[in-house]
Amino acid sequence: MTRTKNKARRGKGRKAQGDNNGPNWRTDVVEKLDMNNERFEKYYKTQNILPDTEWDDFLKSVRQPLPTTFRVTGSRQAARLLNDTIKETHVPHLAGVTFEEEAVSPPSQIPWYPDGLAWQFNVSKKVLRKQPEFKKFHNFLVFETEVGNISRQEAVSMLPPLFLEVEPHHRVMDMCAAPGSKTAQLLEALHAQDTETTSSIPSGLLIANDSDNKRTHLLIHQSSRLPSPALMVTNHDASIFPAIKIPSEQVVFPSGTKTRVANKRQHQLLFDRILCDVPCSGDGTLRKNPGIWKSWSPMDGNGLHGLQIRILQRAMRMLKKGGRIVYSTCSMNPVENEAVIVAALKSIPGFELVDATNHLPGLKHRPGLTTWTPSVDRSVVTDFTTYHDFIQSLPEEKRADTKLVESQWPPSAEDAERLHITRCLRIYPHLQDTGGFFVAVLQKAPAPSSDQEGESSELRTDGKRQAEAMSTKTTPMIDESEATTPANESGPTAVLEAPPKPDTKGKAKAKQSGDIHFKENPYTFVSPEDPIVHACITKLNLKSNFPASNILVRNPAGDPVRSLYMTNDIVKSIVENNDYQRLRLMTCGTKVMGKQEGAAAKREGAELQFRVLDEGLPVLLPFIEPESIVTADLPTLKILMETYYPLINGFPEPFRSIIEAKTTGSHVVRFVPSQAGTFSLTHELILPLWKSNASLTLMIEKKAKSALSLRVFGEDITAAARQSGQEKQQPPSQPDVEDGVTVEEAVEDDNGTRMPEEE
Numbered sequence: 225m226t227r228t229k230n231k232a233r234r235g236k237g238r239k240a241q242g243d244n245n246g247p248n249w250r251t252d253v254v255e256k257l258d259m260n261n262e263r264f265e266k267y268y269k270t271q272n273i274l275p276d277t278e279w280d281d282f283l284k285s286v287r288q289p290l291p292t293t294f295r296v297t298g299s300r301q302a303a304r305l306l307n308d309t310i311k312e313t314h315v316p317h318l319a320g321v322t323f324e325e326e327a328v329s330p331p332s333q334i335p336w337y338p339d340g341l342a343w344q345f346n347v348s349k350k351v352l353r354k355q356p357e358f359k360k361f362h363n364f365l366v367f368e369t370e371v372g373n374i375s376r377q378e379a380v381s382m383l384p385p386l387f388l389e390v391e392p393h394h395r396v397m398d399m400c401a402a403p404g405s406k407t408a409q410l411l412e413a414l415h416a417q418d419t420e421t422t423s424s425i426p427s428g429l430l431i432a433n434d435s436d437n438k439r440t441h442l443l444i445h446q447s448s449r450l451p452s453p454a455l456m457v458t459n460h461d462a463s464i465f466p467a468i469k470i471p472s473e474q475v476v477f478p479s480g481t482k483t484r485v486a487n488k489r490q491h492q493l494l495f496d497r498i499l500c501d502v503p504c505s506g507d508g509t510l511r512k513n514p515g516i517w518k519s520w521s522p523m524d525g526n527g528l529h530g531l532q533i534r535i536l537q538r539a540m541r542m543l544k545k546g547g548r549i550v551y552s553t554c555s556m557n558p559v560e561n562e563a564v565i566v567a568a569l570k571s572i573p574g575f576e577l578v579d580a581t582n583h584l585p586g587l588k589h590r591p592g593l594t595t596w597t598p599s600v601d602r603s604v605v606t607d608f609t610t611y612h613d614f615i616q617s618l619p620e621e622k623r624a625d626t627k628l629v630e631s632q633w634p635p636s637a638e639d640a641e642r643l644h645i646t647r648c649l650r651i652y653p654h655l656q657d658t659g660g661f662f663v664a665v666l667q668k669a670p671a672p673s674s675d676q677e678g679e680s681s682e683l684r685t686d687g688k689r690q691a692e693a694m695s696t697k698t699t700p701m702i703d704e705s706e707a708t709t710p711a712n713e714s715g716p717t718a719v720l721e722a723p724p725k726p727d728t729k730g731k732a733k734a735k736q737s738g739d740i741h742f743k744e745n746p747y748t749f750v751s752p753e754d755p756i757v758h759a760c761i762t763k764l765n766l767k768s769n770f771p772a773s774n775i776l777v778r779n780p781a782g783d784p785v786r787s788l789y790m791t792n793d794i795v796k797s798i799v800e801n802n803d804y805q806r807l808r809l810m811t812c813g814t815k816v817m818g819k820q821e822g823a824a825a826k827r828e829g830a831e832l833q834f835r836v837l838d839e840g841l842p843v844l845l846p847f848i849e850p851e852s853i854v855t856a857d858l859p860t861l862k863i864l865m866e867t868y869y870p871l872i873n874g875f876p877e878p879f880r881s882i883i884e885a886k887t888t889g890s891h892v893v894r895f896v897p898s899q900a901g902t903f904s905l906t907h908e909l910i911l912p913l914w915k916s917n918a919s920l921t922l923m924i925e926k927k928a929k930s931a932l933s934l935r936v937f938g939e940d941i942t943a944a945a946r947q948s949g950q951e952k953q954q955p956p957s958q959p960d961v962e963d964g965v966t967v968e969e970a971v972e973d974d975n976g977t978r979m980p981e982e983e
């Protein structure tokens with residue numbers, strides 16, 4: 225895994241850092257590389273990042289492979305259930321295990337992660353492959369990861385969303401979001417009110433943005449695992465993120481707002497919470513990406529410093545008064561960390577670093593650095609304690625050519641003290657066996673009650689008021705008027721550097737990458753009276769409070785052709801008040817219904833061909849009249865798992881009669897806690913079902929089916945698993961026939977759900 229300088233520049237060097245769902249669960253994967261880099265050691269030793277007594281431990285630790293860490297994902301209630309399975313079933317099985325006469329430790333909970341939902345273990349590949357209990361656990365992890373219930377994520381990468389303290393009503397922005405491991409955490413926080421089976425519709429919003437178009441698709445894929453009507457994915461350079469317009473009715477004005485302001489038709493959307501997990505040189509990921517040993521240079525950090533400041537400054541301008549920003553990197557370099565925070569705080573008044581040092585009990589960290597000496601070239605020349613000294617050392621004719629800027633140097637001792645730089649958090653590998661990381665929490669002063677202009681009036685730096693705001697752990701959000709501020713408004717810029725004009729750079733970049741022609745289908749909200757929407761509502765027996773006017777389609781004609789998406793009100797307002805091309809909107813809301821292909825569906829007539837999608841069911845469920853949901857038990861689930869298209873007359877009563885009485889098409893089944901032989905279903909499961917004339921199909925994606933089977937029956941009893949097992953043993957010369965449908969005739973839809981073509 226060789227890192228190139230350019231890759232590091234674009235922030236792609238950290239690709240693996242959030243790539244948490246790869247199939248490889250090995251904990252001992254370290255390329256046999258030379259884990260030495262004189263420049264790295266010299267640079268960090270010079271920066272005094274640690275006391276001398278810890279230096280050897282630090283160096284030893286960065287050369288060790290990282291333990292495997294993972295997080296149980298999903299909304300709180302669902303996550304707790306799976307977490308209990310790990311704690312109460314897997315861990316006891318893995319306790320006391322020995323391999324080749326050595327004790328192997330079971331997974332343990334990461335002490336600082338809330339509710340014990342994050343885990344770590346240190347086990348070799350050989351143990352995972354050969355030790356029976358670990359092999360079973362590995363299998364469980366692989367399946368649950370594939371279906372998105374578990375996310376393999378570096379421990380330190382789980383930190384930033386925890387410091388952001390997102391609540392369901394918050395408007396949240398993830399500025400550099402791909403591949404999306406932190407986006408998933410933010411979504412989970414927005415969905416804190418979801419239950420085990422139903423999704424809430426948060427009143428808040430999450431915009432997940434990334435400048436890399438290809439990586440936004442990763443983001444869309446990742447976040448599809450926690451479908452949300454409150455999600456939007458955008459594709460912009462975060463440092464020039466455009467202003468988003470929202471109508472007055474979406475703005476909560478503070479008391480005393482002037483009528484003139486409140487009466488404006490549109491306002492700029494400001495955010496309660498913004499995550500700036502910026503592109504960085506990534507040397508905190510050395511343990512996972514040992515290739516960095518070879519390529520590391522102090523110039524990687526120097527090269528990113530300007531962009532990092534501009535991204536943070538843009539976030540500061542898009543934040544509501546009283547709102548919070550978390551700035552994070554997986555780099556240990558002060559030029560990418562404290563230097564960026566100092567430059568941003570100096571350039572935009574009204575912000576303060578929050579003292580978050582005790583926010584996560586059990587997390588070991590060190591304070592932000594107050595002084596450092598940047599390197600002026602790759603060979604680690606750190607002789608210049610001030611920018612002035614450095615400039616003076618250059619021949620006069622060369623001074624204008626330097627790319628180094630004053631903000632890369634440390635602030636004066638007074639400024640370091642005044643800005644509370646020690647409130648930043650540094651995490652080093654040897655402290656608790658993790659990667660290296662940096663987090664800073666910034667808070668914008670709340671709106672004074674007399675402030676009637678909202679965003680358009682400049683914040684006063686009232687030290688006392690800010691100090692009060694910082695000392696309260698959860699400062700109450702003061703909603704404020706959001707005035708029409710242009711996207712790239714020229715507020716105070718970094719005083720110590722001259723960043724390129726953002727809009728010029730943005731245009732140049734867009735041209736370069738050739739993606740100026742933004743080709744996304746338009747977003748159209750369908751009328752609730754549309755015959756297809758109406759038929760779906762009737763067929764599913766949706767309650768009158770179903771937000772039918774929030775159904776969106778995406779095709780040039782604006783008709784319900786293939787998929788129906790659902791958004792919440794704020795997402796709808798944004799879509800309706802902004803040009804989706806100027807905003808470069810990649811996706812929004814969540815898919816709830818999809819058109820069913822195949823002859824059986826066609827017989828239903830166009831308006832009845834739509835079915836509830838597995839990912840959309842939790843969103844629709846609270847609106848479905850309970851009497852139209854079919855009740856079933858575990859033996860029924862077993863039949864539906866073991867066979868692709870089980871015949872209706874093969875099901876036990878009373879399920880058989882109930883389902884026979886239903887019309888063909890899409891239905892919802894509630895599997896109640898029950899027994900099937902030695903197996904038991906301990907909690908309710910609600911799944912989509914398709915009824916054809918003679919058979920039924922459980923409409924869940926095949927990997928989700930296998931994961932469910934492993935969870936409930938302890939093994940993969942699905943038809944697909946049986947079939948792949950047979951294929952492995954002997955490639956079939958005859959087509960497999962199941963219930964009159966050949967396996968070759970069966971097709972998978974775009975969700976990987978197996979559907980009969982014909983019956």
Ligand SMILES: C[S@@+](CC[C@H](N)C(=O)[O-])C[C@H]1O[C@@H](n2cnc3c(N)ncnc32)[C@H](O)[C@@H]1O
Pocket residue numbers: 234235236238241242243381399400401402403404405406407433434435436439460461462463501502503504531
């Ligand atoms: C550190 S990674 C983000 C990891 C992500 N937050 C996660 O947890 O999965 C940095 C991301 O910033 C993106 N990026 C680089 N330059 C950017 C810019 N100017 N604006 C927005 N995103 C940018 C990169 O494409 C990369 O996906």
